[in-house]
Amino acid sequence: MSSQLTKASIVERQAKRHASHYRELFITYEGHSEEIPLRPPDLSVKGMFIQTARRFPEGAVLKVRFRLVRSFYEVLARAEVRYCLPGVGIGIEFVEISSEARNAIREELRDGGIPVDDSI
Numbered sequence: 001m002s003s004q005l006t007k008a009s010i011v012e013r014q015a016k017r018h019a020s021h022y023r024e025l026f027i028t029y030e031g032h033s034e035e036i037p038l039r040p041p042d043l044s045v046k047g048m049f050i051q052t053a054r055r056f057p058e059g060a061v062l063k064v065r066f067r068l069v070r071s072f073y074e075v076l077a078r079a080e081v082r083y084c085l086p087g088v089g090i091g092i093e094f095v096e097i098s099s100e101a102r103n104a105i106r107e108e109l110r111d112g113g114i115p116v117d118d119s120i
Contacts, residue, residue: 025050025064025065025066026064026065026066027050027062027063027064027065027079028062028063029056029060029061029062030060030061030062030063043105043108043109044105044109045102045105045106045109045116045117046093046094047079047082047091047092047093047094048064048079048091048092049089049090049091049092050089050090050092051088051089052089052090053087054090055084055086056081056084056090057081057084058081058082058083058084059080059081060080060081061078061079061080061081061095062078062079062080062081062092063076063077063078063079064076064077064078064079064092064094065077068104068105068108069108070108070111070112071104071107071108073101073104073108075097075101075104075105076097076098076101077094077095077096077097077101078094078095078096078097079092079093079094079095080092080093080095
């Protein structure tokens, strides 16, 4: 029975981790003007993983804009592609983001029950 409880708690944690904390996500590859199709990301205070079939080179700079679900705060940031999983998505790190936006993300995640590193 304890293994069933463990499996249930793992599924619940994964569901919380992947719950949508944003709406209206847009990215622009600097120097390009095309629209990039996206699927829900995995968001953190430092960056996010964005599911997209589009390939980006490591080091590519993106402008990211999205609105948080609970607070409706619009996050604007510049981000750098840290890794690309072809056909799956990209891991980006926020390189220019206001402290207000970072705090809004932190609160959004906390309100969703996701532990957040306060040292950032």
